[in-house]
Amino acid sequence: MEKSLHCIVSGKVQGVYFRAFVQEQADSLGLCGWVRNLADGKVEVLVQGAEEAQKALTERLWQGPALARVEHVEANHIDYDKSYPGFAIRG
Known part of the structure; x- marks a missing residue:
């Protein structure tokens, strides 16, 4: 099983x-998984795919879209027992 990349992004990242933006970047890199807002104002991301693509996405998370202000990206590789056919935005 390939490692999944789990990220928590903080700063001005909701609204x-x-x-x-994350979905567009993940799709362009051929990654699968999901992104969702958290109740505390952060954004959670889980991606699966090539390690190089995961690294590229992490770098792009630090940039974010034009209106965002990313303060921190916590990124960790984890074992995840489910695989995803594409990339989705969750509620």
Whole structure:
């Protein structure tokens, strides 16, 4: 099983099209998984795919869309027992 990348992004990352940005970036890199807003104002991301693509996405998370202000990206590789056919925005 490939490692999944789990990220928590903090800063001004809700209400600025951050989830749509992540989906666009993940799709362009061929990654699967999901992104969702958290109740505390952060955004959670889980991606699966090539390690190089995961690294590229992490770098892009630090940039974010134009209206975002990313303060921190916590990224960890984890074992995840479910695989995803594509990338989705969750509620």
